[in-house]
Amino acid sequence: MKKIGFIPLRKNSKGIPNKNKRKMVGRPLFTWVLGEAIFSNLDEVFIYTDDQGIIDFINKEYHWTNKVKALLRSSESATDTATTETAMLEFCDKIDYNFDAFCLLQATSPFTTRGDINTCLEKLTEDYDSALTVVNTHRFLWNTEGEALNYNPKNRPRRQDFEGLLVENGAVYAVTKQALQANKNRLGDKIAIVKMDEDSLLEIDSESDWIAVEQLLINRQQCAKKSAEITHVVLDVDGVFTDGTITYTKDGEHTKGFDMRDGMGLEILRQFNVKVMIMTSENSELVARRMEKLKIENVYLGVKDKYSLLQNIIIEENISISNVAYLGDDVNDLTNICSVGWSLVPNNATDVVKANADVVLSKNSGAGAIREACQFIMTYNKRF
Structure with a gap:
């Protein structure tokens, strides 16, 4: 039928x-x-x-x-x-x-x-x-x-x-x-x-x-949230990896700043068998290059409906949404932040996101927030 x-x-x-x-x-x-x-x-x-x-x-x-x-x-x-x-x-x-x-x-x-x-x-x-x-x-x-x-x-x-x-x-x-x-x-x-x-x-x-x-x-x-081991971490980019600003040159090109300590935190996290994924509404070549440098294979660019894509990933990976931690900073991350096992946001995230996140980090985006989140996840996973 x-x-x-x-x-x-x-x-x-x-x-x-x-x-x-x-x-x-x-x-x-x-x-x-x-x-x-x-x-x-x-x-x-x-x-x-x-x-x-x-x-x-x-x-x-x-x-x-x-x-x-x-x-x-x-x-x-x-x-x-x-x-x-x-x-x-x-x-x-x-x-x-x-x-x-x-x-x-x-x-x-x-x-x-x-x-x-x-x-x-x-x-x-x-x-x-x-x-x-x-x-x-x-x-x-x-x-x-x-x-x-x-x-x-x-x-x-x-x-x-x-x-x-x-x-x-x-x-x-x-x-x-x-x-x-x-x-x-x-x-x-x-x-x-x-x-x-x-x-x-x-x-x-x-x-x-x-x-x-x-x-x-x-x-x-x-x-609907439940406690479970975190096996997957999904991160937004602008306002998470970066401070949310873009610098333009006189030729119209733009640059983004990334914190090296964040990259090391993600590398350590992967050593503990936590899969790292990137999901951003931007379709940026700069982002693609940075993630290639960090050896992050699962990179989703230009995503507007982040929650539906996350649902598809959960089915493909054969996991529960409770196994996912999510890092975001703005309203387009809000449904994922309200839904995953653990949601973490930088200290300078938007107010509506901070009000609904599980953890508001002490560090700002682009200034160690991801590294702090990685440490939180590793500490949390010890109970499993």
């Missing part, structure tokens, strides 16, 4: 400008669900958008997987009045319904996990032609006439005794090709429900919503 994911994105957003591309915990919002879709049981994942910038981003960023594709949607299917089904059916016609199962994923649902996606897909192998995600809410509902809808106000139940209601959270919808063709709708006639956490009911329609969702995501990532 060929299973495809479909993530519709529009260039314009009414409530929050550029919402889909805005960084949520340091990552573009839409990459939260895209990353989970990549590592789910979907065979292909399509981004369908009228934003050429997003298409260029997809083509450049996800070269390490063959599952992700981006297609340009028509302006007619991206208007304020166009329904999601309009975009779905337009897309299906473009690919000639070349799938057996279709999974609609909403970019504004960053709490979606690969497990939620897989569970919805599994329902299609049972006696259902479609599935959707819901949240069990324990809110007491009323209508405008002052009438209670889901409980007796004169016999108010305790929360733990109250079944509540199942509410659609708009995160995941799965449907068979036959049901989609017959109903022209994301849902068929025999619908399964898949429960998600109550946090996923939050909608991102305002700045206050954004702040709340971002903090919940940070908490979720941090709560």
Whole structure:
């Protein structure tokens, strides 16, 4: 059974400008669900958008997987009045319904996990032609006439005794090709429900919503941390190896300063069988040369979605994210910092990163921070 994911994105957003591309915990919002879709049981994942910038981003960023594709949607299917089904059916016609199962994923649902996606897909192998995600809410509902809808106000139940209601959270919808063709709708006639956490009911329609969702995501990532031996260290470059500044010559060339003691620290760390990797958003020849000098083989340049790439590395290396230590300094490192076994940041890192790191080093970037981090990791690993 060929299973495809479909993530519709529009260039314009009414409530929050550029919402889909805005960084949520340091990552573009839409990459939260895209990353989970990549590592789910979907065979292909399509981004369908009228934003050429997003298409260029997809083509450049996800070269390490063959599952992700981006297609340009028509302006007619991206208007304020166009329904999601309009975009779905337009897309299906473009690919000639070349799938057996279709999974609609909403970019504004960053709490979606690969497990939620897989569970919805599994329902299609049972006696259902479609599935959707819901949240069990324990809110007491009323209508405008002052009438209670889901409980007796004169016999108010305790929360733990109250079944509540199942509410659609708009995160995941799965449907068979036959049901989609017959109903022209994301849902068929025999619908399964898949429960998600109550946090996923939050909608991102305002700045206050954004702040709340971002903090919940940070908490979720941090709560999943576990103690384990550090076998891999991943480092950013600018603001970690260097002090974050670039010096330009009169000819336009630029230079970066590296601390020799940091290089020695990494060399010693590797002698203790800790694998060192570099992950930076810069695509710099200077960085490539420095890492070659340090004999660091795993160097990833020009990376914007660092968390998804880290997830791929974890699978390839057959390790847990708890086996990873991460050194970063700015907001684009934030998701990794909140997620890995140990996160360490230089003393001059940005405030938001320092507030969420496990360890704030006493040394500044480019001035011994990496060497200090290496010593911390070696000391920590002694317990294993």
